[in-house]
Amino acid sequence: MKKHIVVLTGAGMSAESGVKTFRDHDGLWEGHDVMKVASPEGFRQNPELVLDFYNQRRRQLKEVKPNQAHKDLAALEHDFKVTIVTQNVDDLHERAGSSDVVHLHGELLKIRSIGNPQDIKFWTEDINLGDVCDKGYQLRPHIVWFGEDVPEIETAVKICYAADILIIIGTSMQVYPAASLINYVQPDTEIYYIDPKPAIENNSNIKVIAKTATEGMKELLTLLK
Known part of the structure; x- marks a missing residue:
C-alpha cells in the first residue's frame, strides 16, 4: 500500500x-480594509466593491500558471x-x-447563492450585482470570509x-x-x-x-x- x-x-x-499573497507588504488587500472586502458585513455594506474585488482576482487567475x-x-x-x-x-x-x-x-472559480449556501456552481466570469440564482437570491463568491465557518x-x-x-x-x-x-x-x-x-x-x-x-x-x- x-x-x-x-x-x-x-x-x-x-x-x-x-x-499575490495576503500577508506580504504588497498583498491583495493593500488599499482595502480587509473587513470591507472579505467579510459578510462588508458584503452587506458594499456588495459591488466586494464583487469587483473578487472579479479582479478571478481575471488574474486566468493569467497565471502552476x-x-x-x-x-x-x-x-x-x-x-x-x-x-x-x-x-x-x-x-x-x-x-x-x-x-x-x-x-473556498474557490475563486465557484459561486454560491446567498439564500442557499449549498447552491454552489462552477463560474469563470465576473459576478455582477443582479446576478441571481434560480430562486432569485444574489450570487456571491464561494469564498470563506472572516467570521464565517x-x-x-x-x-x-x-x-x-x-x-x-x-x-x-x-x-x-x-x-x-x-x-x-x-x-x-x-x-x-x-x-x-x-x-x-x-x-x-x-x-x-x-x-x-x-x-x-x-x-x-x-x-x-x-x-x-
Whole structure:
C-alpha cells in the first residue's frame, strides 16, 4: 500500500506563479480594509466593491500558471497517495495535475447563492450585482470570509489523522483553524515544513526547509526517495 502524504499549502505556494499573497507588504488587500472586502458585513455594506474585488482576482487567475512546486506535488502521486489541503482559493493544484484537493477557504472559480449556501456552481466570469440564482437570491463568491465557518475543516482533520507524511508549504501557520491541523497527525508522522521565513523551528519531529516552494520541493523530493 502506498504511503499517504498530506500536504498543507498556503499563499506562498502560489506566490511564484504570480498570485499575490495576503500577508506580504504588497498583498491583495493593500488599499482595502480587509473587513470591507472579505467579510459578510462588508458584503452587506458594499456588495459591488466586494464583487469587483473578487472579479479582479478571478481575471488574474486566468493569467497565471502552476509553478514547478505545484507540478512536483502532482508528480508525487506516482509513488504515494497524496491529498492536498489548501488555504488557497486558486485552482493551480488542479491545473498542475493533483487529483485530490480540499479547499479550506473556498474557490475563486465557484459561486454560491446567498439564500442557499449549498447552491454552489462552477463560474469563470465576473459576478455582477443582479446576478441571481434560480430562486432569485444574489450570487456571491464561494469564498470563506472572516467570521464565517470553515465547512471543510472536519474533513481536513480526518485527512491529517490518516497521514503517514505531512508536508507544509508556504503558510505562516498563523491562520486558524487551518494552523491547528498540524496537531491532528499521529505522533510518529514525518513532518516537513517548507517556507523561506519559517515560523517553526527544526526539532525531532519536524524537518524545516527554509526555501521557497519550488526550491524547497526540489530538496524534499531527494529526501523522499
